[in-house]
Amino acid sequence: xxxxxxxxxxxxxxxxxxxxxxxxxxxxxxxxxxxxxxxxxxxxxxxxxxxxxxxxxxxxxxxxxxxxxxxxxxxxxxxxxxxxxxxxxxxxxxxxxxxxxxxxxxxxxxxxxxxxxxxxxxxxxxxxxxxxxxxxxxxxxxxxxxxxxxxxxxxxxxxxxxxxxxxxxxxxxxxxxxxxxxx
Amino acid sequence: xxxxxxxxxxxxxxxxxxxxxxxxxxxxxxxxxxxxxxxxxxxxxxxxxxxxxxxxxxxxxxxxxxxxxxxxxxxxxxxxxxxxxxxxxxxxxxxxxxxxxxxxxxxxxxxxxxxxxxxxxxxxxxxxxxxxxxxxxxxxxxxxxxxxxxxxxxxxxxxxxxxxxxxxxxxxxxxxxxxxxxxxxxxxxxxxxxxxxxxxxxxxxxxxxxxxxxxxxxxxxxxxxxxxxxxxxxxxxxxxxxxxxxxxxxxxxxxxxxxxxxxxxxxxxxxxxxxxxxxxxxxxxxxxxxxxxxxxxxxxxxxxxxxxxxxxxxxxxxxxxxxxxxxxxxxxxxxxxxxxxxxxxxxxxxxxxxxxxxxxxxxxxxxxxxxxxxxxxxxxxxxxxxxxxxxxxxxxxxxxxxxxxxxxxxxxxxxxxxxxxxxxxxxxxxxxxxxxxxxxxxxxxx
Numbered sequence: 001x002x003x004x005x006x007x008x009x010x011x012x013x014x015x016x017x018x019x020x021x022x023x024x025x026x027x028x029x030x031x032x033x034x035x036x037x038x039x040x041x042x043x044x045x046x047x048x049x050x051x052x053x054x055x056x057x058x059x060x061x062x063x064x065x066x067x068x069x070x071x072x073x074x075x076x077x078x079x080x081x082x083x084x085x086x087x088x089x090x091x092x093x094x095x096x097x098x099x100x101x102x103x104x105x106x107x108x109x110x111x112x113x114x115x116x117x118x119x120x121x122x123x124x125x126x127x128x129x130x131x132x133x134x135x136x137x138x139x140x141x142x143x144x145x146x147x148x149x150x151x152x153x154x155x156x157x158x159x160x161x162x163x164x165x166x167x168x169x170x171x172x173x174x175x176x177x178x179x180x181x182x183x
Numbered sequence: 184x185x186x187x188x189x190x191x192x193x194x195x196x197x198x199x200x201x202x203x204x205x206x207x208x209x210x211x212x213x214x215x216x217x218x219x220x221x222x223x224x225x226x227x228x229x230x231x232x233x234x235x236x237x238x239x240x241x242x243x244x245x246x247x248x249x250x251x252x253x254x255x256x257x258x259x260x261x262x263x264x265x266x267x268x269x270x271x272x273x274x275x276x277x278x279x280x281x282x283x284x285x286x287x288x289x290x291x292x293x294x295x296x297x298x299x300x301x302x303x304x305x306x307x308x309x310x311x312x313x314x315x316x317x318x319x320x321x322x323x324x325x326x327x328x329x330x331x332x333x334x335x336x337x338x339x340x341x342x343x344x345x346x347x348x349x350x351x352x353x354x355x356x357x358x359x360x361x362x363x364x365x366x367x368x369x370x371x372x373x374x375x376x377x378x379x380x381x382x383x384x385x386x387x388x389x390x391x392x393x394x395x396x397x398x399x400x401x402x403x404x405x406x407x408x409x410x411x412x413x414x415x416x417x418x419x420x421x422x423x424x425x426x427x428x429x430x431x432x433x434x435x436x437x438x439x440x441x442x443x444x445x446x447x448x449x450x451x452x453x454x455x456x457x458x459x460x461x462x463x464x465x466x467x468x469x470x471x472x473x474x475x476x477x478x479x480x481x482x483x484x485x486x487x488x489x490x491x492x493x494x495x496x497x498x499x500x501x502x503x504x505x506x507x508x509x510x511x512x513x514x515x516x517x518x519x520x521x522x523x524x525x526x527x528x529x530x531x532x533x534x535x536x537x538x539x540x541x542x543x544x545x546x547x548x549x550x551x552x553x554x555x556x557x558x559x560x561x562x563x564x565x566x567x568x569x570x571x572x573x574x575x576x577x578x579x580x581x582x583x584x585x586x587x588x589x590x591x592x593x594x595x596x597x598x599x600x601x602x603x604x605x606x607x608x609x610x611x612x613x614x615x616x617x618x619x620x621x622x623x624x625x626x627x628x629x
Contacts (some may be wrong), residue, residue: 083201095207140210153292
């Protein structure tokens with residue numbers, strides 16, 4: 001049986017498109033996906049000198065909220081995330097681990113001075129969640145630019161790729177799930 | 184495909200772990216080190232494709248580590264990481280050979296781009312080294328065929344002179360393979376990755392030789408519709424091979440001397456001075472010293488080109504090389520003509536061994552090519568060889584020893600342009616004995 005995925009909306013963040021995100025992630029991955037609000041104090045992960053939130057520390061906190069053995073959690077926040085050496089990250093996951101976090105801050109068109117486009121925002125969020133989940137199942141970046149596992153350092157890279165795994169990543173994913181004691 | 188190996192050296196735990204995660208997601212094999220000493224220790228386990236090194240660390244800083252890394256692995260590709268955007272340290276790191284320099288916190292795209300470029304450069308540099316090695320292997324395979332003592336000596340000289348940048352004059356009769364010797368020198372020299380440009384000074388009319396060597400600008404003379412680079416310019420970085428240097432006209436000798444002194448020249452009809460860094464190798468079958476004495480070859484040019492001389496022996500003085508040369512040419516023509524392998528009959532080999540080969544290796548090659556064309560069996564027989572080979576070899580059976588000796592002395596004297604001392608040396612007798620024989624047979628030495 002495929003492990004359950006929990007989409008955890010962090011703090012007060014619960015966008016109107018949360019249900020659409022849950023359904024689309026479920027469709028793409030084939031996993032049972034649940035969503036809920038996780039009332040944690042994000043202030044603990046705030047770095048005032050950078051005015052951003054520490055993704056690695058937040059990830060460590062999410063490990064405490066894994067749904068049940070074998071399940072996966074993806075924290076979703078509206079805040080901007082960073083890891084110490086990089087200026088920002090769209091998201092972070094443990095390679096082969098059960099937790100991941102995604103920020104929607106830089107997925108908004110408004111962040112780049114463009115008019116609001118909620119459709120695009122949801123598309124981007126789906127791709128980022130599916131991407132970080134892939135890392136959680138042990139997938140690394142894929143050279144196929146249309147694959148959801150291709151690397152994205154710009155938001156344009158996110159727009160260019162699809163929301164599904166390519167055949168090669170799908171095969172690796174199925175193999176990983178078959179071998180994983182968590183699955 | 185093998186995962187690229189990357190080492191992250193940073194004293195900050197959070198930087199190490201976050202970069203580790205980031206590169207793991209990118210499919211790297213990642214090793215982290217908390218300081219310079221730790222990095223050097225981990226380097227003992229094997230080389231890395233890329234090292235990301237923090238500049239400011241306690242103990243051994245990034246610059247010192249970079250120096251040590253260069254000693255351990257001169258080909259290491261290093262990207263420097265620092266929180267301090269100091270131009271001085273960046274310049275120092277780059278001077279020490281770091282690939283690039285990024286400032287913390289770094290934009291993910293910048294880091295990704297830098298790493299990709301660094302790996303691409305490393306890959307290209309390794310590929311370049313492999314190709315250079317391959318070229319070296321291929322180009323150092325001697326095209327000269329011969330196992331005789333005389334040819335071994337020639338090849339020793341080639342090996343000695345190739346390493347230097349000295350001008351060389353290759354002397355020898357027509358067809359002895361002087362150009363092959365020139366190419367062997369070039370192939371074994373540090374200039375082998377650049378071209379060897381050959382000019383046959385005796386085969387090009389005087390009016391065209393100047394343009395051939397120096398090139399010309401558009402409109403320099405009637406028919407000069409385009410700018411054209413000359414051979415001297417084309418030889419930049421490599422070797423300029425001037426065959427039949429003894430035939431070069433007097434005016435060109437002055438121009439060539441000037442180029443050899445400064446390595447600068449102008450194209451015909453041009454005003455701009457052009458520099459060309461080439462090594463000069465010349466060849467001649469003429470007696471250059473005699474030409475100097477006769478005033479036909481400039482003495483200053485003679486001394487300029489005559490730094491090192493190699494004498495290529497005629498084939499008749501290395502008859503023991505004939506079987507191996509024959510074997511080489513048979514193989515060559517079988518391949519070129521798509522014919523089944525052939526062997527040389529004992530009778531044909533005997534004939535070839537006894538022949539004098541005035542046209543040297545070139546004549547031998549032509550003889551084998553002809554035999555391959557006319558021969559109908561898997562064996563090359565005497566009748567397949569060119570007629571003059573047969574006749575010359577057939578004749579001795581019916582002749583006296585004295586008539587053969589007389590004819591041989593006449594031939595050697597002819598080849599040595601009447602120089603009795605040289606002829607005596609070739610014949611292996613002293614001058615007095617040769618004078619006696621000349622008198623005995625009534626030969627004209629002049």
